Amino acid sequence: MxxxxxxxxxxxxxxxxxxxxxxxxxxxxxxxxxxxxxxxxxxxxxxxxxxxxxFAGKQAVLAELVRRAVGAGHEAAEPWVRATADPRETLRAGIDAGAGLWLENAGVLRAIVESWASDPQLRELWLGQMATFTDATIARICADQQADPAVAARLDGVDVPALAATLTWTGERLYYLAACGVPPFDDRKVLVDTLTHLWVSALYA
Missing domain, CATH: 1.10.10 (Arc Repressor Mutant, subunit A)
Incomplete structure (x- = not known):
């Protein structure tokens, strides 16, 4: 046979x-x-x-798709995280690449954002994946504080982990709204301009 x-x-x-x-x-x-x-x-x-x-179930399939999207997101953010060029330029480039990834994987990322709060398995997955972005942001902020007195002075007394988490989760929410086609964030330029302004104002302005 x-x-x-x-x-x-x-x-x-x-x-x-x-x-x-x-x-x-x-x-x-x-x-x-x-x-x-x-x-x-x-x-x-x-x-x-x-x-x-x-796969153990549909959650496991979604988890793999989410990990792949997050991995691509880390690659997009790498120039800023590794301080390979001007931070404002690399921030904008990373944010724009992130917007593209969210649109490309809109269905997958809408699924995880809409499901993680009610599914323990997906909750653990998404909180863990988002924490990887927050941790990378914390590491870059700390490196900037050590390398640049102006950044150190600007962030003196600021809870850096809380700031990093706020920036990370704000991005998640705005990317999600863009993926759902919600104005004004369905306009990619508006989305990228807004997020870039938030990050640069918080860290470098």
Missing amino acids: PARRDLPQPDGTGLRERILDALHELLRERTFDGLSVAEIISAAGVSRASFYFY
Whole structure:
């Protein structure tokens, strides 16, 4: 008997990517809560056994998509985090790249933002992923304080972790509103200008 086309592959590629791609596409038009595993399986064209070979449930599929998007976000922010050029320029470039990533992955990121508060597994995932951005921001602010007396003076007495978290979560909210098409943040230039102004004013102005 010939092997089934959708049986799990030893290297974990192919079928796994089809499942991830299927959820990514379904979330363009559907809410995460409204999707069933059966619908993901049907869209991916795989068997139930294959789905559960790679993922424990639909939350695990979403988690992988979220981790990939967050990883791309860290890459976009790397020039600012690593202080490779003028901080104002690298901040704006990173914010603009972040806006592009959110729009590209709008369905996935809407799903996690709308689901994490009511799902313990997704709550742990999203808080942990957002903490990685906050931690990177804290590290850059502390480096700026050590390297630039003006920054140190500006932030004297400021709770840096709280400031970093505020900037990070403000970005999350505005990117989310943009992904939902809510004015004025559906205008990418307005979104980027506003977030850049907030970050630069808080840290460098």
